[in-house]
Amino acid sequence: MTVSVQLHPELRKWVEERLSRYPTRRSLLVPTLIQAQKYHDYASPGLMQAVADLLQMPASEVMSVASFYTLIAKHPVGKHIIQVCHNVSCYLRGCDEVIARLEERLGCKVGETTEDGKFTLITVECLAACGSAPVMMVDEKLYENVRPDQIGRILAEAN
Amino acid sequence: MTELTKVVMRLDGVAEAHRLDVYEANGGYKALRKVLGEMKPQEVIDEVKASGLRGKGGAGFPAGLKWSFVPQDHPGPKYLACNADEGEPGTFKDRWIIENNPHQMIEGCIICAYAVGLSHIYVYCRGEFYEGKRKIEQAAKEAYEKGYLGDNILGSGFSTHLTVHTGAGSYECGEETALLTSLEGGRGHPKIKPPFPASEGAWRKPTVINNVETLATVPAVISQGARWHAGMGTEKSKGIKMVCVSGHVERPGIYEVEFGVPISAIINDLAGGVWQGRQIKGYFPGGSSTPVLPAEKVDVPYDYESIAEAGSMLGSGALIVFDSETDIVRMAEVITRFYAWESCGKCTPCREGTRWMLQIYERILNGGGRMEDLELLLSICDNLEFKSFCPFGDAAVSVVRSTVSLYRDEYEEYIREHKVYRRRFTPVKH
Ligand SMILES: Cc1cc2nc3c(=O)[nH]c(=O)nc-3n(C[C@H](O)[C@H](O)[C@H](O)COP(=O)(O)O)c2cc1C
Ligand code: FES
Numbered sequence: 001m002t003v004s005v006q007l008h009p010e011l012r013k014w015v016e017e018r019l020s021r022y023p024t025r026r027s028l029l030v031p032t033l034i035q036a037q038k039y040h041d042y043a044s045p046g047l048m049q050a051v052a053d054l055l056q057m058p059a060s061e062v063m064s065v066a067s068f069y070t071l072i073a074k075h076p077v078g079k080h081i082i083q084v085c086h087n088v089s090c091y092l093r094g095c096d097e098v099i100a101r102l103e104e105r106l107g108c109k110v111g112e113t114t115e116d117g118k119f120t121l122i123t124v125e126c127l128a129a130c131g132s133a134p135v136m137m138v139d140e141k142l143y144e145n146v147r148p149d150q151i152g153r154i155l156a157e158a159n
Numbered sequence: 160m161t162e163l164t165k166v167v168m169r170l171d172g173v174a175e176a177h178r179l180d181v182y183e184a185n186g187g188y189k190a191l192r193k194v195l196g197e198m199k200p201q202e203v204i205d206e207v208k209a210s211g212l213r214g215k216g217g218a219g220f221p222a223g224l225k226w227s228f229v230p231q232d233h234p235g236p237k238y239l240a241c242n243a244d245e246g247e248p249g250t251f252k253d254r255w256i257i258e259n260n261p262h263q264m265i266e267g268c269i270i271c272a273y274a275v276g277l278s279h280i281y282v283y284c285r286g287e288f289y290e291g292k293r294k295i296e297q298a299a300k301e302a303y304e305k306g307y308l309g310d311n312i313l314g315s316g317f318s319t320h321l322t323v324h325t326g327a328g329s330y331e332c333g334e335e336t337a338l339l340t341s342l343e344g345g346r347g348h349p350k351i352k353p354p355f356p357a358s359e360g361a362w363r364k365p366t367v368i369n370n371v372e373t374l375a376t377v378p379a380v381i382s383q384g385a386r387w388h389a390g391m392g393t394e395k396s397k398g399i400k401m402v403c404v405s406g407h408v409e410r411p412g413i414y415e416v417e418f419g420v421p422i423s424a425i426i427n428d429l430a431g432g433v434w435q436g437r438q439i440k441g442y443f444p445g446g447s448s449t450p451v452l453p454a455e456k457v458d459v460p461y462d463y464e465s466i467a468e469a470g471s472m473l474g475s476g477a478l479i480v481f482d483s484e485t486d487i488v489r490m491a492e493v494i495t496r497f498y499a500w501e502s503c504g505k506c507t508p509c510r511e512g513t514r515w516m517l518q519i520y521e522r523i524l525n526g527g528g529r530m531e532d533l534e535l536l537l538s539i540c541d542n543l544e545f546k547s548f549c550p551f552g553d554a555a556v557s558v559v560r561s562t563v564s565l566y567r568d569e570y571e572e573y574i575r576e577h578k579v580y581r582r583r584f585t586p587v588k589h
Pocket of ligand 1: 213217218220245330332334369371374549550551
């Protein structure tokens, strides 16, 4: 059986403050798992067990739901997450070169984490910023009209 | 020269327009005061109906009519889900509204809640909108403090609440019934219709679902009147639309125009024409889910009916332009990969069909395509369209069918010459 981890008290508080806004506890599942990643490394089985207990639902259902959503990390990830859009408008304006440069500079491929654990590189679908394509995000920050020659500076900024 | 008609974007360029005091100084929340002080709920619905306002999320369904479907005498809570999931590739207008003028959307939500008698507003905001979620939360806090939200709003006796709910990276959750499943804490799978959300929606209670842009237009409709709104646009497509222009144009961006202007005018006058002095090869009129139209059809008027007549859809208002140098097969693969990876997996035609199509594209781009593959692609399209559980499947076939028929020679060239597309990176699903 999975042993649940101790949930961060701030996370507990965050959930409890919001329960009255929904008719059911489990409605908070997805927001809770997203919020949890601010305090815990990733949605580990132990974390999901703890969230299941908190929201009074089966852990298997928490895991089933978590597995559906790409923004919920089910395995350890780097300190910073780089999300590069690879959808159509960004493709038309050169995202392939940006992604190639990112792989080169980071020394890891799309879907991987750098050896020092600093960055995880993933491609994502349209980020609703196609007017300034190509775009990428480092954690919560959006970079627009990205050119391959800017990648070094962007990575340095996050470091 | 084509004119912009700024309605939802009327505060474009006004500094700090996301703040309550700035919004109020520019006439904000006057429409809410008007409905609470002078209008009965039914009168608000009638006004929105008379304005001809249609949903801006993709389907173009009349907003007032949707509101009137909610049973008035239903006991217990009823809800509004404001669709801020903005996932349709090529679309970036809702993010602009949320980040630059969130109060206009919130005011529209409250007016809708008053008209239909809704006790709670859930703004379902896509997970990647970190800045947007902060902006709506801050705006909602200001609105609560000022008495525009909460119990007994402005002393009217009407109460409604607002909660920002985050998505977590799933395109399908923008589909209205999948959005509800996600809101309830489930995998983002769509629900069967009927019952329609208006009678049985979130937590099986009557629920209105409207797009951000639709709701942000409502305050203007109330302030300036149904006749003013109905006087813009065309006979059947009344009013204005924020058009998101992206791809190979000189000035990509959002241009709010009256329905009916020629698409070529939007591309050339407003977006600066095709970039680098090149020629247009074709375009998506309403996002990646809408069939591609060829260069010859660039003078089509920008309204629901004319674009439908030309063989496509106005969709969410995402005009994606591509130039004469574009590799059509690779572009279609990019989009097909998106549908294959974002299919929620609930129904077989969509889950399997989108993946088969992607495999065929990969085969062609790797130089191993077969001429029969083109018929195979079209046959998968036939077995997918209108046979999937929700409209996702119909969306997925648009690019395949339209590009195979319009640019068949490019597909054949890849296959005949065993041409290989040189990838800069290997896509990986996470
Ligand atoms: C696969 C799919 C994805 C959708 N994504 C969105 C979306 O991101 N935002 C949106 O407003 N509507 C989206 N829609 C349309 C919604 O189902 C719904 O029609 C719309 O939110 C209703 O609002 P409206 O009448 O104001 O346009 C999507 C539909 C489908 C089939
Ligand atoms: S396609 Fe990249 S942000 Fe829209």
